[in-house]
Amino acid sequence: MINYNEALEIIKSEFQKLKLKVEEVDIFESYNYILAEDVIADVDLPPFDNSAVDGYAIKFSDTSQWKIIGEISAGNFNSFNISDDKAVLITTGSKIPVGADTIISVEDVNVQSNTLILKANAFIKKGMNIRTQGNDLKRDEIAVRQFTKIDSKTIAVLASCGKEKVKVYSKLKSALLATGDELIPINEKPSEDKFRVSNIYSLYAAMKEMNHTVINLGFAKDDKEMIRNKVEAALEMNIDMLITTGGVSVGKYDFLKEIFEEQGVKEKFWKVNIKPGKPIYFGVYEKDERRILVFGLPGNPVSSLVNFYVFIKPAIEFLFKQNTINKLTAILQNDLKKKDGKRHFSRGVLFTENDELKVTSEFSQSSGNLVEMSRANCLIEIEEDKLNPKKGERVKCILI
Amino acid sequence: MINYNEALEIIKSEFQKLKLKVEEVDIFESYNYILAEDVIADVDLPPFDNSAVDGYAIKFSDTSQWKIIGEISAGNFNSFNISDDKAVLITTGSKIPVGADTIISVEDVNVQSNTLILKANAFIKKGMNIRTQGNDLKRDEIAVRQFTKIDSKTIAVLASCGKEKVKVYSKLKSALLATGDELIPINEKPSEDKFRVSNIYSLYAAMKEMNHTVINLGFAKDDKEMIRNKVEAALEMNIDMLITTGGVSVGKYDFLKEIFEEQGVKEKFWKVNIKPGKPIYFGVYEKDERRILVFGLPGNPVSSLVNFYVFIKPAIEFLFKQNTINKLTAILQNDLKKKDGKRHFSRGVLFTENDELKVTSEFSQSSGNLVEMSRANCLIEIEEDKLNPKKGERVKCILI
Incomplete structure (x- = not known):
């Protein structure tokens, strides 16, 4: 089983092979997009003393x-x-x-x-x-660099350079499919042994929060024929990513991996030495000029969302050269149990006290506990060789 | 002249008097909204062992x-x-x-x-x-609290509770008007003594980044009659905020303050002991059941945007009880000049190195330098009584 860093590098290198599309948007619609051109000052800034x-x-x-x-x-x-x-x-x-x-x-x-x-x-x-004229920037100098995320600060510079239309990278397109006999629509009440499907909602929102596009394929029961048809149709779509949940664990009904193989998806890895989210599958589908990254995430909603935060999100940020501050070191406020050699991503609450960053994690840490996950604001990242971090130690926190 | 903390308290207390509207949105559209109800678990979570x-x-x-x-x-x-x-x-x-x-x-x-x-x-x-059944949450317990910002984590809990429709606070509505004889549209080239209008673009994006609504009233020359008409019309609109730029400094043509008074806007303060952004005006307009908060920001695009980040943004977060981590303490990497008794908000670049947060600020710190502002990721907040912070000192940084 490969380790986290190795898996993330594989994903990043496949993301980097995606062909990014470029489009022109009105400056008023450009915030949150990634700039696809160097914007050049067409006048001195300021234009006069x-x-x-x-x-x-x-x-x-x-x-x-x-x-x-x-x-x-x-x-x-x-x-x-x-x-x-x-x-x-x-x-x-x-x-x-x-x-x-x-x-x-x-x-x-x-x-x-x-x-x-x-x-x-x-x-x-x-x-x-x-x-003085040109003190901020001389004419013909680069005002805003390619791969800058357009926000309220940069948009003012774009305006000062006369950019009514801005070249930006098109949103990535992903299709989302949940699988599992245990799933029911959220407008039904769970009876006997069913769960309301929740991970298509969280993964949908997670992609949207990153300003990307999602095609929601809903969910399918563990019927091989039905799932095969859905996957086959998805792989014909004009998408960059197919994200599925369920069906990649080791149970008898976990046959999504087989379907991917049949359809010509090349497996890059299956299972990573992490907790939660170990059963993640990653593969690549190539046909003609199209290239689709295929993520088979576990059915457990906490695991699939943690997988998103620690694999898909950083890989997309890497692709668009975003250097955001999303890992912070904080002082752990309670002991944490960790007895194995996996990399753990424990749910925590990060806060500041006396100018210091602190993180508390008095949660059950059950990978099924969505409610506690929803109340966390970070993942405490505990590396493979680190065991049982103690209160008072400094730990790495990933903002979520 | 009042100090920053005093001014912010006044703004916050007026924000708190706004009547928040509530609407129901589809769960798929609910991310980034603030929840306007306690969402109750209608079943045990998990629903069975x-x-x-x-x-x-x-x-x-x-x-x-x-x-x-x-x-x-x-x-x-x-x-x-x-x-x-x-x-x-x-x-x-x-x-x-x-x-x-x-x-x-x-x-x-x-x-x-x-x-x-x-x-x-x-x-x-x-x-x-x-x-075990009900371990995460028992039926009838609160699953997600009112005033929670809906994101990829909470949306999964909403789904698990069967919330197809979610009650959220409606977006705040603001109208935006720039004023100044020096302004020209961004599709013209500045000649002689004109600037392309940039602050309506940055303030527009800043409100949108917070998931609120903006009515763009464009810009007006320093013609009292014309501006009076625009302000009068804006105060008739169904808005929560009117934000103007320009016309609140002490120059002869700065008559926006007079117009506000004529129109019945009650001044709460004018000028705050800060740099940049000192000339900020804040008032409240009340008529019948309507209540509009009026911000007269300086015309300088850096000053008006800093005003947004240090006054309007925290006040909106306070209104919606958002407790986000946006102030971090970092080690200053260079000396900063500060000789006066104002609170300064200097542009800085925050980064992590060896698990430590550091901030560099080798900028001109000219309050007109939009290009440098656009390359910063934080404001270094230096309090009134602090002079010339030195390299190696710990300073507060506001993420922007």
Whole structure:
């Protein structure tokens, strides 16, 4: 059985072979997409020398008193030629008049009729409070790099560069299929030995949270013919990923792996030395120009969701070169049991106290306990060779 | 001039007076919304005693050898009465047969024809590997609490409780208006003393990132009559917030504050002792049953976006009782200049190195530098009485 790091590397390398599609979207729709081009500044930023404050434009000298000869407000340039004892009222963002080289903030002066007088404790320095043309970025320089995730900060730069339309990577498309005789629709009440199907909902939301597209194929009973038909149809779709749940464990009815093989999916691995989520299957389907990554996740809803968080999510982030801060070190607040050589992903609650990150994990850690999973905000990652981490130790937490 | 904490408290208390609307959405559309009801378990979770592993159901005793008398797979219960030397093959999630009280994992046994033999080094314990009915949650207990943000984890619990439709808080509605003679549309090239309008794009994305609704009113020149008409129309809308940019500084053309007053908006504060973003105006408009929070942000795009991150975002999170981890303590990698008694929010890049959080901030820190802002991932918060933080000190970082 392979270890976690090995499995993740295999998945990442297969993700990297996917052919990414590019599309153009309106700037207002571009947030959360990944930029598919280097965006170049088509003008200097800022486009002209301008005032960083509300104040007075002067020519720097020894004087501390000036005659106010006019005003310039943002967007209403007036041409003045500023000489030694002259000053012009100027608002933030206004273009600097000829001759002026320094802006004194309104906070540093008193005005008596038309005379500007520097406050006793004020200090002025040549060039202060001026934003010079091209200081942020020169024309033709890269303003926003390819693979930047577009957010409220970057979108302002795109706007400043005049990008009404933005080239972004298309959302990945995945199809989702749950399998198992134990599954019933959520609008039915479980009787005897049935469970409401929950993992198509959680995996659907998990993909959507990452801004990708999901085709929900619903769920199928453990009928080989029926599942084969569903898988065959899915592999004909224009998708990047097929994610199934159930049918990859070692029980007699776990035949999804066989179906994948029959359909020509090449197995990359089956089972990883982790807990929960050990029975994960990963394979690749190639036909003509199409390439589909196939994930067979366990039927247990906690296991399948942990698999998503520790394999699929980081692989997608790797594919799009996203370097997000999602692993934090925290001080464990209780002992944890771990007696085996697997890598564990235990559900925890991360919090800050006295400027320190702490994590508590007084959960049952039953891999079936969805309710406790839903109340966690991180997975505590305990490596293969580490046994029984103790209260007070520093542990790695993956934000979920 | 009031301090940051005081200003934030005022904003929070006004947010809390907003009347939150509730709507019902389909479970598939519910992710990212805030739950507006306590969701109650309508069945025990799990609904019946079931096996946590693929294995064999037995009645615990001293024996280490059993006769296999049948099998039960998930969703296919067969009734067996398990006595001392009998075992039934059972898959994960299958209902436990009568008489069985322990499940032995397949990993702990060998099978010879129909005989099950415990491995020499295997250890069994009465009750092991059984998920008992109602262990996660008893019927009628609260499964997911009101004000929980619905995500991939919680949605699985909603599904398990049969919630096809979910009561959630409606998105907040805000209208967005930029003002300033210096502004031009982004499809024009800036000439002379004009800037492409960027802050409506960033504030639009910032609200959308929080899953709220934005009505974009575009931008208006500094024409009092025109702006008055736009503000008047906005205050008639069915919105929770009006956010404007520009026109609240101390320049002569900054008359938005006057317009708010004329229209009956009650000023709560104007100017806060922070940098950047000092000129922020906050007021409240009340008419009949309607209540609109009015934010007049500075025209500078970095200042207005920082105002959003440090005032509007935390106030919305407070309103919806969201307790997200967005402030982290990190080790400063360079000296920072700070000579005044304001609270500073400096742009920084947070990263982890050797399991430690570090933050670097070798930026110009010009409040006009959008490009540097777009490359930051946090704001370093430096309190009023702290001066010139040095390399190696621990500082607070707000994730952005």
